[in-house]
Amino acid sequence: MIIIMQAQASEREIDKIKDSIISLGCEVNEYQNQNHRILGLLGDTSKINIDLLKGNRSIDKIVYVNEPYKKVNRLFHPEDTIIKVLDKTIGKDHIAIIAGPCSVESEEQILEIGKEVKDAGASFLRGGAFKPRTSPYSFQGIGDSALDYLKKARDIIGLPIVSELMSVHMLDRFVEDVDIIQVGTRNMQNYDLLKELGRIDKPILLKRGLSATIEEFLMAAEYIMLGGNENIILCERGIRTFENYTRNTLDLSAIPIIKKKSHLPIIVDPSHATGLWWLVEPLAKAAIAVGADGIMIEVHNNPSKALCDGNQSIKTERFASLMKSLKEIARIENRIL
Amino acid sequence: MIIIMQAQASEREIDKIKDSIISLGCEVNEYQNQNHRILGLLGDTSKINIDLLKGNRSIDKIVYVNEPYKKVNRLFHPEDTIIKVLDKTIGKDHIAIIAGPCSVESEEQILEIGKEVKDAGASFLRGGAFKPRTSPYSFQGIGDSALDYLKKARDIIGLPIVSELMSVHMLDRFVEDVDIIQVGTRNMQNYDLLKELGRIDKPILLKRGLSATIEEFLMAAEYIMLGGNENIILCERGIRTFENYTRNTLDLSAIPIIKKKSHLPIIVDPSHATGLWWLVEPLAKAAIAVGADGIMIEVHNNPSKALCDGNQSIKTERFASLMKSLKEIARIENRIL
């Protein structure tokens, strides 16, 4: 940590800060440039209460030399994290394809779509039971019974299942029934939920918040990992920008950045990022080309009858042809799909 | 609702959509411009499943004529909502000043600050018990005991108290002990929490999400109001933009817009919006000038010793002098402060 003092800071104010830092066992490297005194901190700075420092009006700027995340940081965990779910693998060489409808609508629907995406090569089946919707008047998911249908689909089809948890009240049920617990974009900073998820050992699929920086996204994962759960899959799904032709702007640069900064696997959801089915295929291909560890796609057997998000779902036939292209790109990148 | 069909849509596709709309009891006004068929819907369109329509690939665009929010809409509730808390009033002519420390640190601290802000003219005392923090390594609030200290402060000082609820598990405690329950920016779309808050009748202070549009903000309030709780105070606290000199960009335009669109009171939090104490005073004055129904300000008796957000807190002396300016502006606007 480097502290740049205000140009007007007095010797007394500077000494007060130095003393408080030294009293915590750190050392201070100090020098003066034209206008500002600069304090470089050495030693274990973790005991320093940064919030207290920030409130000090004689300080101009605080610069962090080290990243604020520890557990998720590749610096202290150089090898890629590999997550195993039933017989499937995510991370390092293995690319995961998570496909299925936005919402589970009926047993028949999830079974039919599930079989088709499996045949096309998907490794996980997704389906929403509880849906976070901007409007209270929109379809909110069929709830508990969706989890029953998903379990049945897993038993019959053999794909691990992924579904979104919206409430801590439902945690036990999800731990029991679901293979990967998804945390939606609107809950990325629901710290109450993140702390609970740190206490279990189910894999968590954590989606990036609409307006979360990459650092904040990694800090949300840090909350879960600090609690003891190391099975985290990150998911880029678009950020909010001024461009409103697409629902959000898919930030593919985040993939190589997160792979450099963290050991956790990172996948891409082009369906929610854009909200437009005809953008899903080119962006899924781009996601594999940029190095993502997987993609999550909404697939529906009849999008214009979908109870939710039909406009961003692709048909099962198109999904099958997309899988062929993705496999070719994965091969160029020497990855297993 | 107006449906603009794709330029390539066939008669068969158009008829299918018209039939499904008519079967729900609506009428369709239809015409053709150069390239597109346009369907104008009449009658009670609330039965139409918009999610289903959106999934239809022969549709180019759907235009909403009416706003998606009903309960919070001024169109159906022209007079201003006025909220009463103990002997205080928020809304219409009454401007509310909510002041206090970011975090409750001790009984002495909250009592001392509470007395000072009351003397200066504040109408509510705020104080955080549980703090949502980007980093799990940051101070998370002193928790339950903070609620005890706040209650004591209310009993001694006589100001109603405001504190942030982060978890549904704590709802009963907050209903019991707190006068206004705050929902933080990161939980604005925590629908599980919003639905629970709809079931109680405590006043809710709902903060705008970092990347929420005004419409989404009002839709979040609609969730609470639809549940039956009509005591909602909205709070603008900055949105996330590319400008990073300030923590967020305070969107003061939102105030007159929300006052036009909704009957709910809307206040401004300049402390969290900017993160810089020296911006709080000019922006608080601007907030009153633009027509806000109140402001929420972080005040600390010793900001450089604050355990949290000291850099955005103003000192109690400055708060007192700010109150004088605010009163003068309120007087020009013919409002009671």
Add this chain to the structure above:
Amino acid sequence: MIIIMQAQASEREIDKIKDSIISLGCEVNEYQNQNHRILGLLGDTSKINIDLLKGNRSIDKIVYVNEPYKKVNRLFHPEDTIIKVLDKTIGKDHIAIIAGPCSVESEEQILEIGKEVKDAGASFLRGGAFKPRTSPYSFQGIGDSALDYLKKARDIIGLPIVSELMSVHMLDRFVEDVDIIQVGTRNMQNYDLLKELGRIDKPILLKRGLSATIEEFLMAAEYIMLGGNENIILCERGIRTFENYTRNTLDLSAIPIIKKKSHLPIIVDPSHATGLWWLVEPLAKAAIAVGADGIMIEVHNNPSKALCDGNQSIKTERFASLMKSLKEIARIENRIL
């Protein structure tokens, strides 16, 4: 065009608007929903002064059914535009690779880099003569002599040359000496310059503005095309968002959108988008996978000695290996590179 009247609009106000529209030869399809009168316009609406309509306070909203751009619109020009420069081709099946240093620094430098990028498979040589820099204290390019060196490089190496025009004063010189004239992101809405470029027939490489929507980007191209110059290559180079790990956020969704909406070729510049050399390779691959008609990359023989933007330049060796990957992806997409 559809006009939605204010809920409070009087019959007199509505009639006034209808009369003015009918007097221009258009027809009006009119109907009333619950709260609003809706006017659908038929016929040639181009004579209607939209600015005048927008100023009318009895109008709530104006909805455009057709896109505002005509010349660049694929609807009226379904086949892809193909641009030929010397013996090179951009658009449709042909992917163009434009490579070279940010700034031309000397004759030796541009000759050496030019030969290396040509050997690796680049089809165009880029190099800045005049540099738009945020700071007046930063290196501004070596100017005129850079154009001389570029011409010499073209004559010796045989690659067409691309350079950025910053001033209308230099237009004649650029028309004379450069093969593709680049318009930088900060000048995308310099209408004075765009109009001048419409009068020549040199190919123009038009970069998307930092905060330009896709529609505004296409409208800037419309300015040039309306003047008579149809040789326009669009270039996505990142938009400004809150994420500041990268300089800008590369918006790869814009590629398939622009290819759907317009017939003009669109390429991607991953170097300026991110500002970080180690992101250039994954994003260049993603750009080809998403369907771009080319990429523009900064390549330097010695980035740490580059007088400008060294941090976003890749070395010539890496460029050669990147070209191999790009060719493999292009082959999957059945495109010529």
Add this chain to the structure above:
Amino acid sequence: MIIIMQAQASEREIDKIKDSIISLGCEVNEYQNQNHRILGLLGDTSKINIDLLKGNRSIDKIVYVNEPYKKVNRLFHPEDTIIKVLDKTIGKDHIAIIAGPCSVESEEQILEIGKEVKDAGASFLRGGAFKPRTSPYSFQGIGDSALDYLKKARDIIGLPIVSELMSVHMLDRFVEDVDIIQVGTRNMQNYDLLKELGRIDKPILLKRGLSATIEEFLMAAEYIMLGGNENIILCERGIRTFENYTRNTLDLSAIPIIKKKSHLPIIVDPSHATGLWWLVEPLAKAAIAVGADGIMIEVHNNPSKALCDGNQSIKTERFASLMKSLKEIARIENRIL
């Protein structure tokens, strides 16, 4: 300037950087924290080529201790700049009100509006002659004759006139005829134009770019001031964000920030920021309350007949009543209006 080396940087790489800095006459304060070597630079760092440093791959981060702007920096010019135009004054205690139509439409129109705004208390008359429009099909201003009408209005009414320059070709005409030359938001980084404006001594009204940070805004002013023209008035007019209810988001926080960082006067344009006439009045009041040195407002005698931007213009009657409120707020702030 502080240089944080990569965690992996070798001694050889570090020495190379130190040597190059020392060879330019600077000193280096060096220390090592847990993972990174840190170099603090002392002395005159202006000779260091930062672009070269940035290209060095063994450097992790460069931190600026001092602001990059010099001439516009309040640190080196503590007193407020006061600009005098004819008998009017902008800056320090004096608040300037610039009012008039978006576009000059006729001699009668500008004379009539000019008289009315003067009577209501405006100190400057604005009017567009050449209009920068997103669409080439929109009204582009009546051009040269508008300047003639503006001059006539100045001579008859006695208010200094403000108009926007779009092309360097027109510079001589503007220097001759206009009292304050406006640079529009889309030209804020048209460096060719900024450099020309540095060579004259007319006051320049520089609008903030749609996506310009405060620092970039000040750097654009630095371009003009470095050329020798110190008569610069800055203008905040909204930045581009995801919120699209308003055309842009007015960033009022920028006012106290710019007043702290720079000695130049800063005014606010609420008309272009929002695009909605009914937001102009509350935001104009907020602008004065937050400390702006003036406002620029579009006023029209018949907004629904305005050839441009009628939707954001207020009527002359409303302007007169707004002026009364502004004067009351100015009085509270002890400023002259």
